[in-house]
Amino acid sequence: MNSPCLTCDLRRKPLFEQLTDDELTDIMHSRSGQVSMPPKQDIAPSPRIGDAVCTLIAGWAFKYRRLPNGSRQILDILLPGEAIGLEKALTGIMDHHVQSLTPVTVCVLDNGAVQDHLIGRPTRYRTLIRTLFAKERRYENRLAAIGRLTAPQRIGYLMLEIFDRVRDLGIGNGSWVHFPLQRQHIADSLGLSGTHVNRSLTELRDRGLATLGSNMLVIHNRDALISFACYTTSEPTGCQFIL
Amino acid sequence: MNSPCLTCDLRRKPLFEQLTDDELTDIMHSRSGQVSMPPKQDIAPSPRIGDAVCTLIAGWAFKYRRLPNGSRQILDILLPGEAIGLEKALTGIMDHHVQSLTPVTVCVLDNGAVQDHLIGRPTRYRTLIRTLFAKERRYENRLAAIGRLTAPQRIGYLMLEIFDRVRDLGIGNGSWVHFPLQRQHIADSLGLSGTHVNRSLTELRDRGLATLGSNMLVIHNRDALISFACYTTSEPTGCQFIL
DNA sequence: CGTGAACTTGAGGCCCCTCAAGGAGTGTGG
DNA sequence: CCACACTCCTTGAGGGGCCTCAAGTTCACG
Structure with missing residues (x-):
């Protein structure tokens, strides 16, 4: 057991x-x-x-x-x-x-x-602290995105953040990833409405940046999306705390 | 020295x-x-x-x-x-x-x-971790405010958050506090424009909730402001890490 | 008294919201 | 096998909150 x-x-x-x-x-x-x-x-x-x-x-x-x-x-x-x-x-x-x-x-x-x-395990304390600082940075990035970007930019930001996290986990595959968030989840993450998320998604697709299909995200042009969404690529945190 | x-x-x-x-x-x-x-x-x-x-x-x-x-x-x-x-x-x-x-x-x-x-100082590690968790909660609150509240509500939220933090420090005095943020600082904290912050401030004043004078914040009706701004009053964090 | 920064107020417009209806996909029961 | 219900996606129309641009006012300061 x-x-x-x-x-x-x-x-x-x-x-x-x-x-x-x-x-x-x-x-x-x-x-x-x-x-x-x-x-x-x-x-x-x-x-x-x-x-x-x-x-x-x-x-x-x-x-x-x-x-x-x-x-x-x-x-x-x-x-x-x-x-x-x-x-x-x-x-x-x-x-x-x-x-x-x-x-x-x-x-x-x-x-x-x-x-x-x-x-009695100071190494674990230190790892937890590093992980908490990394999470703080992620929140700060999100704050800047929601506060200062347009809807399509925010969505692009969320896409890149999740894409990179999945890749860091080692379960990504090239330029697409499994993406189980629905429109309403994206909306509630980014301070938008569900319908407007949809409209913004078509804009991202028309610009040739990214396409969100059925539970699948394809990033067509990563560099362009990064610059479009003001994404700050985060270097890997070293090692993440796990229980 | x-x-x-x-x-x-x-x-x-x-x-x-x-x-x-x-x-x-x-x-x-x-x-x-x-x-x-x-x-x-x-x-x-x-x-x-x-x-x-x-x-x-x-x-x-x-x-x-x-x-x-x-x-x-x-x-x-x-x-x-x-x-x-x-x-x-x-x-x-x-x-x-x-x-x-x-x-x-x-x-x-x-x-x-x-x-x-x-x-070699586990107590300090623990305090730092508690402080980092508290900051994470503050970011989460801010995220919810920027994502889901109107401009006057967001400003009310920021007022209450700062008011309480100043009070916890022990440098508050009743219902008003020193408040050195300018309009543009408030705007850049909450994802707004400077001019709209100003308009929202007059609304908060007209509603009898709070007034922002020259470097001074007066909260007229704390309970009403809390409910207006969907403020989640945070219990004191115990003890905060300090170097 | 002149200067500059911050505050205030107005006008116009866009981004995004709300409400609403239709379409596509899926699971269920007859 | 099909009707039905349900969820989610899609698209449209209208409106409002907030932005941008701009000009005027107040105030501190040299």
Whole structure:
């Protein structure tokens, strides 16, 4: 039951910090199970998982918040390897929801055990801090995009950001990637309306920059799209924290 | 020359982590000096400070980025106690500028010494992580505000956020605070134009919510403004990291 | 008193929103 | 096999929020 961590392919990817045997054993012991869910389900908080920490090991999800006026703001897209609810374990606060975008599988961990895991492991602290700084940069980029770019530019920015993150994970293939976000997800990520996202997508296609087909994104001219969307290409973060 | 840290009033404020004598001595030794600058000057990177880490000990500043199309996006307002350039020391990357908003004073530290300071001090690591999570929440709030609120709502949100941060620092006084942001600063923080900020300010005043006078913000009806601006009141973060 | 920066106010226009209806694809039940 | 429902995508029309450009006003400062 606790063996999967040792043979987990995801951890081995060069994007992530490579754990020592000691660390791996410790994580394994704090693992309480594995849960799979269909798309469009709230992962956290949820009846099945509560507000425990978990690691997304397969599938896509997104972090979002709902405003008093009913609208939804998507805060981040979550890819395999990302921790869900870590802030709940470490700071006691979790003021957003996480919903699955595709079928997902998560590893559920024990909150207290995660806190204990970090104690006495300064390397892990340092990696977590680097990862948090990287996320801060991503938020800053997003802020600049939403605040200062037009709709087609924002969409181009989102495309490039996701494209690069998928590529860094090592699951990209040339100039196209799997892209399970619907129009409304893009809209809620970028402060737009669903219908206008659609119009902007045709503009991106007509300009020969990128095409969004059925769950598939093709980038026709990366350099042109980068300059069109004012994209700041981010150098790989070194190693990313993973639980 | 190195004694000021021991008598520094800023560190004693309850908002910040209280350092042990050992930690304080260590910080003192990595201090290379103190610099004062007038408003509207770039603090980092700058000829006088380079890209060294420093702590803002008096005055207001802001973090910003300039886009290829010439526009400016303000990423965050910096208040006394905030570290400048910490990401440069810990991750090697610093892709924004910091400019003074009022006359400021910063304590300049040695980059390498700051890295060494953290090693072997898990409590400081933990505080830094909590502070980074808190900043992540602030960015998420800002993202939701810019993405999903109207101009007057966004401005109300910014007012409340700054008001609360100043109050948490212990330098607020009842229902008004010093507020050195100009129209254009507000605009560049919230993805608006300077002229429209002005129009929105008159709306906030006409609604009896808040008035922005010469470098002074008065909040007339806090509860009404909170509900108008969809503000999520943030519980104090416990203790904030300070160098 | 002249100068420059910031604030204020107006006019016109565009980007994006809202509302609405139709089309395409998919799963379900008869 | 087809009708039906449901979701998502697409396209259109109209309107409003915010932008841009521009001129006038206030204020600090030399």
